[in-house]
Amino acid sequence: MTKSTAQQTSLCQHCIMSGICFGQSDKNSAESKVRSHKIYHKSDILFRSGQTFDAIYILRSGSAKSSILANCGHEQISGFHYPGDLIGLDGFDNGSHSQSIKFLETSSVCRIGLGELDNAMANSASIRSNLLQGMSHALNNEDRFLLSLNNMNSAQRLSSFLLDLSAQFLQRGLSAKEFDLSMTRVDIANYLGMAIETVSRLLTQLQQDNIIEVQRRRVKILSLEKLNQCLTLERDPHILLTPNPSDANTIQTRVA
Amino acid sequence: MTKSTAQQTSLCQHCIMSGICFGQSDKNSAESKVRSHKIYHKSDILFRSGQTFDAIYILRSGSAKSSILANCGHEQISGFHYPGDLIGLDGFDNGSHSQSIKFLETSSVCRIGLGELDNAMANSASIRSNLLQGMSHALNNEDRFLLSLNNMNSAQRLSSFLLDLSAQFLQRGLSAKEFDLSMTRVDIANYLGMAIETVSRLLTQLQQDNIIEVQRRRVKILSLEKLNQCLTLERDPHILLTPNPSDANTIQTRVA
DNA sequence: CGTTCATTTGAACATGCTCAATTCCTGTGG
DNA sequence: CCACAGGAATTGAGCATGTTCAAATGAACG
Numbered sequence: 001m002t003k004s005t006a007q008q009t010s011l012c013q014h015c016i017m018s019g020i021c022f023g024q025s026d027k028n029s030a031e032s033k034v035r036s037h038k039i040y041h042k043s044d045i046l047f048r049s050g051q052t053f054d055a056i057y058i059l060r061s062g063s064a065k066s067s068i069l070a071n072c073g074h075e076q077i078s079g080f081h082y083p084g085d086l087i088g089l090d091g092f093d094n095g096s097h098s099q100s101i102k103f104l105e106t107s108s109v110c111r112i113g114l115g116e117l118d119n120a121m122a123n124s125a126s127i128r129s130n131l132l133q134g135m136s137h138a139l140n141n142e143d144r145f146l147l148s149l150n151n152m153n154s155a156q157r158l159s160s161f162l163l164d165l166s167a168q169f170l171q172r173g174l175s176a177k178e179f180d181l182s183m184t185r186v187d188i189a190n191y192l193g194m195a196i197e198t199v200s201r202l203l204t205q206l207q208q209d210n211i212i213e214v215q216r217r218r219v220k221i222l223s224l225e226k227l228n229q230c231l232t233l234e235r236d237p238h239i240l241l242t243p244n245p246s247d248a249n250t251i252q253t254r255v256a
Numbered sequence: 257m258t259k260s261t262a263q264q265t266s267l268c269q270h271c272i273m274s275g276i277c278f279g280q281s282d283k284n285s286a287e288s289k290v291r292s293h294k295i296y297h298k299s300d301i302l303f304r305s306g307q308t309f310d311a312i313y314i315l316r317s318g319s320a321k322s323s324i325l326a327n328c329g330h331e332q333i334s335g336f337h338y339p340g341d342l343i344g345l346d347g348f349d350n351g352s353h354s355q356s357i358k359f360l361e362t363s364s365v366c367r368i369g370l371g372e373l374d375n376a377m378a379n380s381a382s383i384r385s386n387l388l389q390g391m392s393h394a395l396n397n398e399d400r401f402l403l404s405l406n407n408m409n410s411a412q413r414l415s416s417f418l419l420d421l422s423a424q425f426l427q428r429g430l431s432a433k434e435f436d437l438s439m440t441r442v443d444i445a446n447y448l449g450m451a452i453e454t455v456s457r458l459l460t461q462l463q464q465d466n467i468i469e470v471q472r473r474r475v476k477i478l479s480l481e482k483l484n485q486c487l488t489l490e491r492d493p494h495i496l497l498t499p500n501p502s503d504a505n506t507i508q509t510r511v512a
Numbered sequence: 513c514g515t516t517c518a519t520t521t522g523a524a525c526a527t528g529c530t531c532a533a534t535t536c537c538t539g540t541g542g
Numbered sequence: 543c544c545a546c547a548g549g550a551a552t553t554g555a556g557c558a559t560g561t562t563c564a565a566a567t568g569a570a571c572g
Binding site for chain 1: 346
Binding site: 409410450451453454457472 | 536
């Protein structure tokens, strides 16, 4: 996921934080305002857990994973990031990062210092709104992911993961049906909470069912419909059916 | 978790959003500035998924659960809330709530309209900081919870849940060792992603091991140490060991 | 080419779910 | 005050999903 240099200015103008780089008045004289951005390579670390929080970042190109560390030393990947994503939001909590960010491929990143950010928030309603929206979005993403962990079996989780990636790529103007995974099987297994053997088996299964073609990092989705069906079919909502679906006091509206 | 009316003013002064209610200048003449708050009862809904986002809320007393709804109609609880918690942060994402909030007992809530909030953010650095901190905290909480879902077995998840509650109560000046659960076993099972029978079995197990005493909603922790050991002992980090713990390129620092 | 890492595949086993029945609490009405 | 009904919680036994362990295969890289 890299962009030609010709696209960079346009990339900046559509950035969620563009208000910081381009003043209200001169959105047109953009050329000179492209914020300096730093290039990182595969396996580079943007910041580590425990490190002082002094900036947030926007991923311009490439991809990264964020992870936290359990007491037992276990690394848990909490998300993957793609161009346009805000990174480092975990730091507002207590002044130091709780996550670590590691790049999965060559990537470029804009840094927005905390002082600069706070100034912008004081002066611009759209910056305030965009930042809150970004954080809220991250929260909702985690909620939905949580749902899939608690609610779905391995096959459904993996299908869901692939569909999610597909949507991410589509949203960024790339192919929704054919793409390269930037993470290893180990990363996928970690993220989805299953053994890497299970990931492997399920991928071959999907391939045998003519739903995807997969070869190493390359994935081709043969049928988005069938992949979607994997989520709904063979569902068995075992956990947590509340007894009174029609009760006005109850939150859920329908129970299978 | 309810507070006497005598404590309410003090409660407001320590509120994370107090800057909105009390101007910088007159933090002392507090009496008259206590924001009107609304009382809800058990099973009441604060807002539902899909509802227009027009305010955030602060829980003053009581407790609540937030949940989202899967396509299949399955309700997934994404968190429990206690006094001081910010509620409704999910709405910044796209202008409508993705969560639903349901009270678990009689509770009182302050409402802060979006306009009012944005004004306050424009004018007060501490409001900006507090809101971002609150959202970041919520994010980090979810990350840690995600880790426990992917990383721990049922016994560990339940122990972790109890310890978490204990810490929440302690932080709010209540007993860390003896408290009432405001949620049902069904809620616990839903949240922790297991069957309610498993919750039940594990609680009796913990009781037989003289780690807790539990009777219906009442929980007494006999040994916080032993409960903590439940998290670390019998650990078996099966998933996701990355091969090179000492590699500088790798995020985690140690692997069991 | 040989070493290393990533991935795949197979077979046994374990955790935790499902189904079913029972017990325990709480509130309600006789 | 007691009997009864309904929900919540507990307990037991069988079973399924997905893990563990072990070994083989495949791709990449020096």
